[in-house]
Amino acid sequence: MNFRRILMGMCTGAFAGFGVFTIWPSSLARWNWLGGWLAAGIIITTGWLVNHYAGGLPNKEGGAWVDMALSIWLSALLGGTVVLDPVNGLIRGAYGIFHGANLGGAFLTIILQLIGATIAGYFLYAARRSDA
């Protein structure tokens, strides 16, 4: 266990998580659905560059891939979202577990997301095996 690498990964992961849930809702509020599309290029690209291209998140050769998406998902679940609204300025978009929001409300969504993702994981595994 290299704690300095973990602490650095914590910071780069938090950058992606905080960045996504401030820039994305703000861009969406400002430019509607095209803003949502642009937000992906603005923050996901930089998040990926630092976390995965440059290796801020300490993934290892031979280890199961941990995507920065884990940090991103947890950030909104725990801390909600923040919108820089063109009219009202900085406002809260959604509340998180830290605000006392009830996890039960998102429970079915989370379970179904995990089911869908498991199916996709199986597809990818099967495709890679048949290619090899």
Next chain:
Amino acid sequence: MWTWQHVLTTVFGSIIFPLIIGLAWGKLVEDNKSFGGVLAGFFIVGTVWLLNHGIGLMYEPQMGGNLPGPWSDMALAAFWGLFVADLLEGKKIELEPILSGILGGVLGGLLLFAMV
């Protein structure tokens, strides 16, 4: 209220996101190096976001009312799908990246909590 239609669209949205990332992201980077990541940001995450959250394949009934949340982002599907694919392949679970990812989420959440 959840209906079977919501189940169908939510599960499909969760399949398509990690699947497209797993199939295409690596190829974009192979072909274009770091610029491949820029293309992937726009054309994979941006475009899938339009379907999953912009249009709303993923049903999030908890977002109504005057205390909306907690938000379960499509990022969960991305992380889990790629993780499962590697586990099936027999790759090991490494504690360092998992701990980094979780702590990053906690710190990111704390920052979002602290903003407004």
